[in-house]
């Protein structure tokens with residue numbers, strides 16, 4: 001399986017998210033390389049690292065969507081849960097001594113690219129707008145107080 005080349009259409013225009021997506025893609029490429037070269041121990045470690053980082057990333061994204069009042073928050077969270085649940089099943093099988101990287105690689109590759117270009121790109125415009133209007137209002141105690149009563 002080929003590596004994922006980071007192309008501009010993978011950027012969604014939110015710095016913290018793009019940075020995390022780039023990290024996930026680079027972990028994926030390392031995992032794929034280790035698998036291709038038969039480095040089983042390295043691949044197993046990278047799979048764990050990648051899954052842990054994906055769990056962190058999905059939680060970060062969900063916080064961001066919630067704070068921004070994204071209307072499709074629940075659907076996005078569900079989409080994460082479906083991916084993370086499958087990752088956790090793979091992780092559990094790996095913990096039980098099975099080499100699952102061969103099937104994890106195509107699954108991770110497909111879900112990574114389609115989720116970033118699909119669901120993540122879909123919330124980006126909404127969140128960017130919400131961040132811009134938040135900046136205009138300022139971040140002082142008064143605007144924080146106003147947000148509480150919205």
Ligand SMILES: [Fe+2]
Pocket residue numbers: 061076080115119120
């Ligand atoms: Fe997402």
Ligand SMILES: [Fe+2]
Pocket residue numbers: 021057061116120
């Ligand atoms: Fe994401």
